[in-house]
Amino acid sequence: MEGKNMEDLNMCFACGKDNPIGFKLVFREVGENKVMAIFTPEEFHQGYPEVMHGGLITTLLDEAMAKVINFRGIQAVTATLEVKFRNPVPIGRELKIFGELVEEKKRRCGMKAWVEDEEGNILAEASAVFIKL
Numbered sequence: 001m002e003g004k005n006m007e008d009l010n011m012c013f014a015c016g017k018d019n020p021i022g023f024k025l026v027f028r029e030v031g032e033n034k035v036m037a038i039f040t041p042e043e044f045h046q047g048y049p050e051v052m053h054g055g056l057i058t059t060l061l062d063e064a065m066a067k068v069i070n071f072r073g074i075q076a077v078t079a080t081l082e083v084k085f086r087n088p089v090p091i092g093r094e095l096k097i098f099g100e101l102v103e104e105k106k107r108r109c110g111m112k113a114w115v116e117d118e119e120g121n122i123l124a125e126a127s128a129v130f131i132k133l
């Protein structure tokens with residue numbers, strides 16, 4: 001963000017490599033305007049027993065969309081975010097987290113993201129509007 005120390009990006013809760021309690025997500029491009037990361041939730045990520053906390057799932061989805069934006073060299077922030085929790089996200093099972101840019105209109109970026117299990121079932125999905133700064 002403008003005027004902020006960009007080294008602090010390494011402390012991002014979702015992707016910062018120096019954040020000791022963060023997710024340390026590493027996204028890569030998997031198509032035009034599409035990114036993916038792999039993540040396995042642990043016991044300390046749970047809400048109800050054996051199930052990942054919904055707020056933390058939302059963080060995975062939000063970050064996936066932010067990363068598509070970053071890969072395009074755009075600076076933008078989440079303005080509106082809607083999540084559908086389709087199925088419980090189990091602890092200890094590998095997840096794939098996808099983010100995609102759907103449409104770009106002036107300052108608005110329409111985004112979507114989703115979390116898949118190892119079989120490709122969609123466990124949670126999000127749509128969001130990011131606004132360019």
Ligand SMILES: CCCCCCCCCCCCCCCC(=O)SCCNC(=O)CCNC(=O)[C@H](O)C(C)(C)COP(=O)(O)OP(=O)(O)OC[C@H]1O[C@@H](n2cnc3c(N)ncnc32)[C@H](O)[C@@H]1OP(=O)(O)O
Pocket residue numbers: 009012015062063066070073074075076077078079080106107108129131132133
């Ligand atoms: C380069 C470095 C790379 C580094 C690579 C590593 C990065 C590693 C860190 C990653 C980190 C990621 C983190 C995750 C992403 C967050 O979590 S971002 C943090 C959460 N979000 C925020 O803090 C945003 C807070 N809100 C705001 O700052 C302001 O409300 C906004 C969104 C900038 C808008 O304010 P504004 O600029 O005054 O906007 P305004 O003039 O009112 O409206 C502009 C346009 O946006 C539309 N709009 C405004 N608000 C909304 C809304 N809520 N919904 C829909 N449309 C809206 C308006 O309708 C208007 O549209 P047009 O009329 O132009 O068509």
